[in-house]
Amino acid sequence: MSSLPRVTVPPTAGLPLRLGDLLPWGNANFDDALAQWLGVPAVQLECSGTSALMVALRTLKKLAPARNEVIVPAYTCPLVALAISQCGLQARLCDLSRDVLDMDETMLRALCSEHTLAIVPTHLGGRVADVRVAQHFAQMVGAYVIEDAAQALGARVHGEAVGMQGDIGIYSLAVGKGLTTYEGGVLIARDPEMRKSLRAMHRRTIGPSLGWELLRSAELVGYAAIYRPATLDWAYGAPLRKSLAEDDWIAAAGDDFDAFIPQHTLGTWRQRVGVRALVRLSAHLLQAHERAQPRIAQLMQLPGVEVVGDMAPDAQGTWPALLLRMPNRAARDALMRAHWASGLGLSLPFVNILSDYVRYAPLLGSAVLDSVMIARDWAQRLISVSNSEWLTDEKFAQLMRTLESAVHEP
Numbered sequence: 551m552s553s554l555p556r557v558t559v560p561p562t563a564g565l566p567l568r569l570g571d572l573l574p575w576g577n578a579n580f581d582d583a584l585a586q587w588l589g590v591p592a593v594q595l596e597c598s599g600t601s602a603l604m605v606a607l608r609t610l611k612k613l614a615p616a617r618n619e620v621i622v623p624a625y626t627c628p629l630v631a632l633a634i635s636q637c638g639l640q641a642r643l644c645d646l647s648r649d650v651l652d653m654d655e656t657m658l659r660a661l662c663s664e665h666t667l668a669i670v671p672t673h674l675g676g677r678v679a680d681v682r683v684a685q686h687f688a689q690m691v692g693a694y695v696i697e698d699a700a701q702a703l704g705a706r707v708h709g710e711a712v713g714m715q716g717d718i719g720i721y722s723l724a725v726g727k728g729l730t731t732y733e734g735g736v737l738i739a740r741d742p743e744m745r746k747s748l749r750a751m752h753r754r755t756i757g758p759s760l761g762w763e764l765l766r767s768a769e770l771v772g773y774a775a776i777y778r779p780a781t782l783d784w785a786y787g788a789p790l791r792k793s794l795a796e797d798d799w800i801a802a803a804g805d806d807f808d809a810f811i812p813q814h815t816l817g818t819w820r821q822r823v824g825v826r827a828l829v830r831l832s833a834h835l836l837q838a839h840e841r842a843q844p845r846i847a848q849l850m851q852l853p854g855v856e857v858v859g860d861m862a863p864d865a866q867g868t869w870p871a872l873l874l875r876m877p878n879r880a881a882r883d884a885l886m887r888a889h890w891a892s893g894l895g896l897s898l899p900f901v902n903i904l905s906d907y908v909r910y911a912p913l914l915g916s917a918v919l920d921s922v923m924i925a926r927d928w929a930q931r932l933i934s935v936s937n938s939e940w941l942t943d944e945k946f947a948q949l950m951r952t953l954e955s956a957v958h959e960p
C-alpha cells in the first residue's frame with residue numbers, strides 16, 4: 551500500500567532558529583546589528599515588510615502630495631497591492647519582459663507620468679532586478695523608486711546591499727524569507743533626509759502593541775520549535791495537503807493574506823532573537839549559494855526549462871529557492887498537481903498576477919485593466935524549487951527525474 555510522502559522540506563531556505571536564540575536577555579539593538587551586517591548607515595525596523603512599505607508610501611505621499619500612482623510588477627506579492635490600497639494610493643500594473651523576470655521597459659515608460667509617486671522594482675526570489683531602468687524613468691517624471699527586496703535580504707549589487715540604489719529599500723523578516731522574527735520588516739534609504747522623513751513618519755503613526763507583540767512572540771517560539779524536518783509535515787505538509795485536496799492553490803501557495811495589516815513596533819525580545827540569529831546568516835546564505843550552483847547547472851540541462859537568474863549586471867542574489875520557467879502551462883500544472891505535496895520542495899512563488907486574484911482585484915481599481923499578458927504567462931509557467939538544506943542530494947535527484955518526465959510528457 552502506498553502512503554503519502556511526508557513533507558520534510560519547506561518551500562524556501564529559512565534560517566532555522568536555535569533554542570539559545572530565544573533567551574530573554576542580550577543585545578536588543580537589532581537595527582544597529584542589521585545596519586552593520588548590511589553595510590548601510592542605518593536601518594529602520596517595522597513589524598512587517600508590508601508595514602514597512604506602508605511607511606515608505608506614506609512618507610513619499612507627504613513629500614509629493616499631488617501624486618497618487620504606484621507602479622508595481624503585475625506579478626508580485628499580493629501584500630504589495632494591499633499596502634498600496636491601505637495608503638489610499640492607486641496601483642498601476644506593469645507587464646513583465648518576455649526574457650527576464652523584470653518589468654517591461656516599454657510599458658514602464660508608458661505608465662510613468664506626473665501622477666506617478668513611485669516605481670517599485672522587485673527582487674523576487676532573491677534575484678536582483680535592474681533598478682537603473684526604473685530610476686531612469688522615475689527621474690524623467692520626478693517620481694521615487696522603492697526597491698521591494700522583501701525576498702532578497704543579503705543580496706548585493708555592485709558590492710552594495712540591494713535597496714540602496716533606489717530612494718527606499720524594504721526587506722521582510724517574515725517566516726520563509728530568510729532571517730525571521732516571525733513577522734518583521736526593514737527600511738533602508740541612502741539619503742539622510744529620506745531616512746529622517748521615514749523615521750518621522752514612523753514616530754507619528756506607529757506605536758507599540760502588547761497584544762500583537764505577545765502573539766508574534768508566541769508564534770516565533772512555535773516557529774523555532776517546529777521548523778525542522780521531524781515536525782514540518784505536521785505544520786506545513788498537512789495543511790498543504792488539505793488545501794490541495796480542496797483544489798485551493800491560493801492557500802497552498804500561502805497567497806491567502808488577511809486584509810488587515812497591523813502596524814506596531816518590533817518588540818525588544820524579538821530584536822534580541824534577531825541579533826543572535828543574524829550571527830549565522832552569512833554562513834547560511836553562503837551555504838545556500840553553494841548548494842544552489844550545481845543544482846542550477848543540472849536544472850539548466852532540462853529541455854525547455856529556464857532557471858531565472860539575476861537581471862542586473864554585477865549582482866550577487868540570494869537563493870532562498872530556485873525559480874524555474876516551465877515550457878508551458880499544461881506541463882507546469884500537471885507537475886504541480888502530481889508533486890506539490892511530494893516533499894520535493896516544489897511550490898509556486900505566487901499563483902496569479904495581481905489582477906487575477908478574485909480577492910485582491912477589487913483593491914486595484916482601474917489597474918485591473920492594465921494589459922499584462924506576458925506577466926500572466928510567467929505566472930502560469932513559474933515554479934519554485936526549495937533551496938532548503940533539508941532538500942538532500944537524494945531528494946534533489948528524485949526531483950530531477952520528476953522534472954525530466956514532466957517536460958517530456960506530450
Ligand SMILES: *Cc1c(COP(=O)(O)O)cnc(C)c1O
Nearest residue numbers: 598599600627629700722723724
Ligand atoms: C512577502 C513580501 C512582501 C511583504 O512582506 P511581509 O513581511 O510578509 O509583510 C512584500 N513584497 C514581496 C515581493 C514579498 O514577497
